[in-house]
Amino acid sequence: MTSTLTGVIPPVCTPMTPGGEVDAASLVRLVDHLLGGGVDALFVLGSSSEVAYLTDARRRTVLDTVAGHVAGQVPVLAGVIDMTTPRVLEHARAAAAAGASALVATAPFYARTHPAEIRTHFRTIAAEGGLPVYAYDLPVSVHTKLEADLLLELAGEGTLAGVKDSSGDDGGLRRVLMGRTTTGGATSFSVLTGSEVTVDSALWMGADGVVPGLGNVDPHGYVRLYRAAARGDWEAARAEQERLVRLFEMVRVGGSRMGAGSSGLGAFKAALHLRGVIDCPVTAVPQVPLDAEEAGRVGKLLAAAGLL
Template sequence: MQLSGSITALATPFDAARELDIDAWHRLLEMQLERGTQAIVVAGSTGEAAALYDAEYDLLLRSAVEFIAGRIPVLAGTGQSNTAKTIEQTRRAAALGADAALVVTPPYVRPTQAGLVAHYRAIADDGALPVVLYNVPARTGGDLLPETVAELAGHPRIVAIKEACNEPERMQALLELQCKDFSVLSGDDPTACRAMLAGARGVISVASNVLPAGFRRLCDLALAGKGDEARAWDTRLRPACDFMGIEPNPIPVKAILALQGIGHELRLPLQVLPDRHREAAAAMLASIEAIEEECLRLLAA
């Protein structure tokens, strides 16, 4: 498996009672397919995975696999704070039809680099699914260093890394490890264009929940080496990417989705976007819809 292009880390729609809204989930999936998203992540951090019950995880993933029907890869978030539980969750995702597992570094426990090597090798050796490493120190309290990634990248079942650290030096060190069988993907929307122009093969994005056509265009331009056009388009997307950071993820993106009629609520301890941001959200929705309409016209031309 070689992952590339615009990959959306999907939000999980909840209704007004904070129950799964499967109709809204299907509308979100349909929008992603229609507008060019090249893979999806189910039950990652953007999908509030920590707030899902096992039966809900199963329903979300099973329904996504059935709806997508092999048209694009479906990645499942399976990372836990314990190796054995991560293996169990990865097997669960495989049984439900996922194509790969997105495995975040174990949250909270802060293993050593040697511990991370042992953790990921154990998951990959189990063989349930191809493994995508996921490094996001701001959320987990641990950092998967490039020299550690180098020890893991040669494993035949470890196929990619999603890197959320936005330093150019970090990305460059990882790009030196990229090969036919191991892809480097940006996990940071504001710097994804820069990463792809440097050689990264794509982005696992939050903002593409609401800008699927916009991010597909960004990826197409950047991966084609059209630097000036990609940077100009990135400038168009930047206000939306900045908006997604005004409150912890996925609060802002779910506010825009709610305005689009896709879900309403988050689960505690997360709360909906504060009223002080409501005017900005409405303005951002108008900007996002204009960008998407432009992209769709370009696709149809």
């Protein structure tokens, strides 16, 4: 990880057995599906990986399976998401031992934190984790927004190698991109959007890449989108983005009878199951599973997108 990270970096889903164990064989097929789609890196143990539901042993299974199978073909970013710095450092040591290329961490959560404590958190991970650190801006889950000034300060001093912006704050994203051009030490700082549906506009603003959960289902589509933007073909990028927006409707099939996470992750896994990539579409307890009718609606969206 000696250069700015760019391109399509899917947050890899974690296939599970009906009993809730990691399905390593399906995980390997999923990795091959993503690599076959032309992705530039992989992000394991993020939100789309159901990291919050995985025991430490299951996290290690995911790390060992993916890093071992990839064997250096592309960088593997490992989520080390936990409530406080000491717990994050334990995950960082496991990620380094498994052969991860970089770490991805949120701000601390559960305990209320101050920006000074967030700075200490990231500086400690960078100093002791042994790998480049990417910030994960995820206020919906950790209840703290990583502001542009803080990110640019940590980037400028070399603490952070990049950010995955899943804040939904396009103005904040733009402030980071604008600030990066005027902060000498932050010029190699990777800015990655976590939005599935505004990738073309983020790339037009100057983002370096995308970390799309829907990229598990259709990596080829996001690679086409990114490559169209890279060559300046914004009409092609827009057309591909709009196709993916229609496909992304799958995350709503669960409606109001389940949480958004259950509906979205259940839809991604149902789609991967229907495409023959994973054996079982189960999500971790206590998430509500999709029923047959909802899975059928996922299948119709896949067919409309040319994926079945």
